[in-house]
Amino acid sequence: MEIFEHPILRFERKSKITFFFEGNPVEAYPQETVAMALYRNGINVFSYSPKLHRPRGLFCAIGKCSSCLMEVNGIPNVRTCILNVQEGMKVKRQNGLGDLPKTSEFLKSEKEYSPTVLVIGSGPAGLMASITLKEKGVDVLLIEQNPNLGGQLIKQTHKFFGSQKEKAGTRGIEIANELVKELNSLDVNYFTNTTLFSFYPRENVFLAFKDNELLKIFPKFVVFATGASEKMIPFEGNDLPNVMGAGAAQTLVNVYGIKVGTNVLMVGAGNVGLIVSYQLLQAGINVKAVVEASDKIGGYFVHAAKLTRFGVPIYTRTTIKKAVGVDKVEKAILVELDENFNETSKEFEIDVDAILLSVGLQPSYQLLAQAGCEMKYIPSLGGYVPLRSKELETSVKNFYIAGDVGGIEEASTAMLEGKLASLSILKKLGFDVEKEKEALELDLAKLRSTPFSKKILQGLKEVAYE
Amino acid sequence: MSNYLEKGYLEVSDIIDNFPSEDVFSLHPVAVSECVQEIPCNPCVSSCPTKAITMQDISSIPVINYEQCIGCGKCVQVCPGLALFLVFKNKDSYEITLPYEMLPLPKVLDEVYLLDRTGKRIGTGIVKRVIKVEKNTYSSLITVSFKEKSLIYEVRNIGVKNG
Known part of the structure; x- marks a missing residue:
């Protein structure tokens, strides 16, 4: 494979x-x-x-x-x-649940860190935030759960949209390379393979786990750039191995060079589903179909056109009813939907060995909720998201957000938000960043000026405070 | 416009009214756009050396001034949506230049299948040029030539034989 x-x-x-x-x-x-x-x-x-x-x-x-x-x-x-x-x-x-290990010998001693700013997550938002702060000499500690820096940029082989300023026309993987290079040249302190899992407000301590070692982090400011994760939808057999998030297939294929299957089904024709399907074709995997419950393709049309010209059918008003197989997906049963999203009697089967879900992303909000940030459920932003000021500060003082954790958008907006959160912190630290901040806010507004952004803008209004 | 968001591809009728005339693309290749949806993206505008592509703002649809276009193909290379193509009438044959990011790559003078917007084979053509456009990838601009004029409205992909 x-x-x-x-x-x-x-x-x-x-x-x-x-x-x-x-x-x-x-x-x-x-x-x-x-x-x-x-x-x-x-x-x-x-x-x-x-x-x-x-x-x-x-x-x-x-x-x-x-x-x-x-x-x-x-x-x-x-x-x-x-x-x-x-x-x-x-x-x-x-x-099942597993048994506790009989010894704790594998646990190493703990370490303490007191950075001025803790940045959680090294995707486009976290990288940009760290770079912006370190450029001004601020002491940053960046924590990443995965083995590589760059978040989901490291598997985006397609060229990005936007304007030249946001590196449009450049592939996501190249953007990740450039940002990581910049981060390294600035000598930003970071840990990969490190999971930050807890916050205790009384002690103002964040706990993280790295190679069986406990890290205690006491920051003055925090940028939560924890990103998002794929949503699941209910259908029979959805727990069968090889039913997985489209992004997981993308990690297998683009980061590690492993085929997720030979013939695959993509569920959902938003940008993630369309882009990943095309990338699977590039890896020599046969995409049998893309199904979409809505009557319209939700992602950019141009991404759909890239697929259809290779003969991949996109079935709108169609969804998955059942995944079938022993120990692994062997086929999918699809069903056509009526205008009220109810299943019709029109069912059909396709032989696939992987079913990939791209049915939306949800912000990875859990740490924010634990930290006591005021949250609100906003469907157009992907789920629970924190309230935030114009400067991206949450209801907890000195806790900032950037990127998808505040609402599902694009890598381009995530980068700008990462920079904005950092400029807001720099402002509090006494730096003169007003002009830079104004220009940035204008760029963000421009990126959010398309018909695609209407719902997002509405959602952002609902979580704005001050 | 057709219901392109239902099926994922355009019809010839969607593009034919704005298509450049044969007089224009007989002189040199001319860029044509299949970017029909308002999305926040404009590298085609910033890449154009003759300012032939314009947009009101970043989320507008690109408009190509066919008189100003010199057919250099820079916009075809940079377009993240792979939605730009070059058309050209070269003596007695027609040519389409398209972005191609798959393996194997065809070679010059290879016969390839001509595919329409749904991936259907609608003929065969001869590869005239293969230009690798990036240092570290096989992403290429491929020019195919064929005899039938009507195919310039339809050919938007190729299938490499035995590929």
Whole structure:
């Protein structure tokens, strides 16, 4: 299932290492995660559900959901999608909830950090925020859960929209490279493979976990740039391995060069579904169909046209009814919908070995809620989002947001918001950034001036305070 | 306009009224646009050396001044939507230049399938040029030539034989 030739990407694969899955040796590349190594070796079942012992596999592949939990070196509930594989590692399918390890010897001592600004998440928003602050000499600590910096930019092989200022016409992967280069040249302090999981307001401490080590972080300011994750929709068999988020397939294919399947179905014709489908074609994967419950394609038309000219059919007013298969997807049963989104009697089957969901994203809001930020449910922004001022400060003083965590938009708006949040912090720190801020706000307004932004603007009004 | 958001492709009737005349694209290649939806994007405007592509603001639909266009193809290379093409009448044959980001790439003088907007084979053509447009990728501009004039309104993709 390995991809060797790709029109846009080169996969650098270093010497192989060996780890153990269920006691059997499995080969892997050292730069890949456990979940990816398993997929490369054709292993899709990661665990069995606690009650009904149903097989479970990967869903988000970016450390946000808990679909890939396995037992690693005796520790249960390890997110294998973000854990780098190591020589001799012992990986086991988890049965149910898992047992607590009998020893705590693997836990290392703790460390403390007191940065002026803590930036959580290294996607376009977090990278931009960190760069903007460090350029002015502010002490930043950037935390990233995944093995690589760049968030979801690192798998966006398509050229971006927008204007030259927002790097339009440049591929997402190139934007990630440029930003990471800038970050490194500024010598920003960062940790990858580090999950920030908790906040205690009385002590003003954030807790993070890195290589079995506890990090205690005491920041003055925080930029939450935690991004978003894929939504699930209800249908029979939706927990079957190889029913996964479109973004997870994109991670497999574009970051690690592993085919998600041979024939796939894409559910949802928004931009994510259309873009990922095209990228699967580029990786030599057959996209059998894109289905969309609405009567119209929701993403940019040009992305749809890129697919249809390769003969990929897009069925509007159609959705998935059932995923069928033993241990893995074998086929999908689709159903046409009427104008009220009710299922009709028109059903049809297609043989696919993967079903990818691109039915919307939801902001990764949990840390904000835990931190006590006032939240509101805004469907047009993707779900629960924090209230925020014009300067992107939440209801908790000195806690800022940037990017998709405040509402699902584009990488271009995320970059600008990352910069805006940082300029707002710089202003509080006494820097003269008024002019820069005004220009930035104007650029943001321009990006949000299209018909696509109408609902977003409405949503943003509902979460604005002051 | 056709119900293009229902099916994901344009019909010939959607583009034919704004298509350049044969006199214009007999002199040199001319860019044509299939960017019909208001989206926030304008690299085609900033890439054009003769200012032949204009937009009211970033979310407007690009308008190409066919008289000003010199057919350099810069906009075709940069368009993130792969929605721009070049058309040209070269003596007794017609040519379409299209962006292509798949493998394998065809070679010059290869015979390839001509595909329409739905991926259907509607004939064969000969590859005239393959220009790799980026340093680190195989992303290319491919020029195919064919005899039938009507195909310039329809050919928007190619299929590499034995590919």
